[in-house]
Amino acid sequence: MNNEMYEKLGISSAVAEFSEKILDKLKSRFDDIDRIAEYNQAKVTLAMQKNRVSAECFAGSTGYGYNDRGRETLEKVYADCFNTEAALVRPQITCGTHALAIALSANLLPGDELLSPVGRPYDTLEEVIGIRESACSLREYGVSYRQVDLLPDGTFDYDNIAKAINEKTKLVTIQRSKGYQSRPSFSVGQIGELIAFVKKIKPEVICMVDNCYGEFVEMIEPSDVGADMIVGSLIKNPGGGLAPIGGYICGKQSCIDRCAYRLSAPGLGQEVGASLDTMRSLYQGFFLAPTVVAGALKGAIFAANMYEALGFRVVPNSTESRHDIIQAVELGSGERMVAFCKGIQAAAPVDSYVSPEPYAMPGYNCEVVMAAGAFIQGSSIELSADGPIREPYTIFFQGGLTWYNAKLGIMMSLQKLIDGGFINL
């Protein structure tokens, strides 16, 4: 793009030139991402064609939502695309945590044990499981929890996983994305190996994968390598930025039936649940998701290469393969985190005029800074960044509905760091 337009956006020619230099080296990485996106686009399109998606599917329903053809077809589309027997995809699932809570509480009974062989789960699940005490946690209902931490190099501790599986072990939960931890995210291949290991010891155990932030990053999903359930949020990858709400659970019919009874009521299951006015955006978002995820991945790789070149530690690093859309940058100080977030916010299409400031948030022992100028509240498939203001002062960056906007956000973050006197080019 020409410098005149960059100038209008508030980007100096030095930042523009530095960015182009970084991008020059990324051509083949971006080609790989495009190949994956094309493949995933074909998967989604085929699933829609096979299930005869038509204009009627977008009409929506009200009240009980009996015979909602749009909802039923969308669930078949998800099931086919993710290669599972069944799917539960609904606006009644309020977020990713809710989808995971449904999947767990529907398939675990008093006396059963839940095992996480990949260390501590995502923060919000601590209360669902009862690691942190909470009313209505699984623990309160008599479901016990066991955890095997990863080895220091981030790989699976197979010896201790084998020891942890016992007669009570009913469900194994595997989180694909690192979330806001510093461990690596897992490839679908690695997850497949872990599932095979668990099933060899105890074939009847249910393997569930928290697939948040992972959808469409690779050509296969954990459900292609033996997962009995995969679970995620529609305001992340599979909603493609258009879904205004929702979550999904795809998997074995026997597991999904139970999830549907848990979500609505025993006996009712998938038969009820009006789709209201959400159907068109859920379909259209799913259709766009492979492209949106590709844009977010390009942004993450661009950010990794830019900030690594500037001397910061980045996770994943500039050359590593990608298994989710999150990019962590260790900025080393709170002031730099705030400047980075101001840049991301300034590049947003919505609320670009506000300036992020650190604030205290429930559940954290320190202040948190966040940047998000999103069409959908809290949507993290849209350009966003956040992080707790504490050692090692890491900002987590993700999303961007288009590659060009993600690129602008990253350039703007650098501009703000330069303007603040934190970096010299």
Ligand SMILES: *Cc1c(COP(=O)(O)O)cnc(C)c1O
């Ligand atoms: C976002 C996320 C969740 C929770 O999703 P919410 O929609 O925020 O409730 C769970 N697990 C992982 C790995 C996530 O990234």
